Amino acid sequence: MVVKDLVNLEKFTPLCPMSDKEITKVFCCDLLSIAMGKAPSGSAWVTVMANINTLAVASLTDVACVILAEGVSIDDSLIEKAKEEEIAVFKTELSIFDAALLINNSL
Amino acid sequence: MAELMELNYTVSNEDFTRAGEASSDVKKKLKQLGVSPEAIRKVAIALYEGEINMIIHAYGGKIKVTISEEAITLILADKGPGIADVEKAMQAGYSTAPDKVRSLGFGAGMGLPNMKKNSDSMEIQTELGVGTTVTMVINI
Numbered sequence: 001m002v003v004k005d006l007v008n009l010e011k012f013t014p015l016c017p018m019s020d021k022e023i024t025k026v027f028c029c030d031l032l033s034i035a036m037g038k039a040p041s042g043s044a045w046v047t048v049m050a051n052i053n054t055l056a057v058a059s060l061t062d063v064a065c066v067i068l069a070e071g072v073s074i075d076d077s078l079i080e081k082a083k084e085e086e087i088a089v090f091k092t093e094l095s096i097f098d099a100a101l102l103i104n105n106s107l
Numbered sequence: 108m109a110e111l112m113e114l115n116y117t118v119s120n121e122d123f124t125r126a127g128e129a130s131s132d133v134k135k136k137l138k139q140l141g142v143s144p145e146a147i148r149k150v151a152i153a154l155y156e157g158e159i160n161m162i163i164h165a166y167g168g169k170i171k172v173t174i175s176e177e178a179i180t181l182i183l184a185d186k187g188p189g190i191a192d193v194e195k196a197m198q199a200g201y202s203t204a205p206d207k208v209r210s211l212g213f214g215a216g217m218g219l220p221n222m223k224k225n226s227d228s229m230e231i232q233t234e235l236g237v238g239t240t241v242t243m244v245i246n247i
Binding site: 030031032033034035036041049052053054056057059085 | 123124126127130131134144148151152155156211212213214215216217218220221224225
């Protein structure tokens with residue numbers, strides 16, 4: 001499944017342009033210290049930690065996309081930053097577990 | 108060892124919104140040079156962790172990146188308080204980061220171990236009250 005296919009699951013709202021990057025795995029983590037070392041490149045990273053450092057970690061680890069769970073969102077300045085860095089960011093009302101499960105079952 | 112490029116950055120004090128600017132720029136340049144994605148990821152992670160460390164602990168600092176055909180060398184120098192116990196600081200989970208930093212999702216004591224894990228060699232020179240210089244080499 002590629003990143004833009006996530007909208008077909010009808011639970012994920014894109015906050016910035018989507019890509020054709022292949023999603024290889026799902027990764028769940030809210031601690032950036034750990035995500036920095038462990039987020040697999042090409043993964044869909046599900047988190048409730050939404051700040052500018054989340055975007056930096058996403059970019060540097062080359063994750064395929066960021067999924068903000070539990071209705072968490074980012075403001076316009078961060079959306080701009082995500083566009084600039086070409087990071088696909090989605091939001092969802094689902095919990096981290098349910099979001100990750102849904103994506104994992106669709107891979 | 109022929110040197111292809113040298114890049115210099117200044118990391119400012121306590122500015123978490125700008126953390127990652129150096130790593131992000133180095134990452135772009137390495138991509139242009141055609142360095143392998145694995146090596147780029149290592150450099151990006153090691154450098155970003157170093158940037159965060161300099162912001163949390165050392166009131167900022169300077170970064171020098173040297174790129175040759177064989178390796179990328181990262182030198183991160185600060186005039187911070189120095190590291191009292193390097194061995195402890197190298198243990199995963201040991202942290203002296205303040206709560207403010209933890210609330211941002213950092214400060215879990217993974218920085219230095221992660222830097223070591225992502226580099227082929229790492230050396231720390233530190234003196235209390237004078238500063239710390241971390242040198243990392245990533246082979247390409």
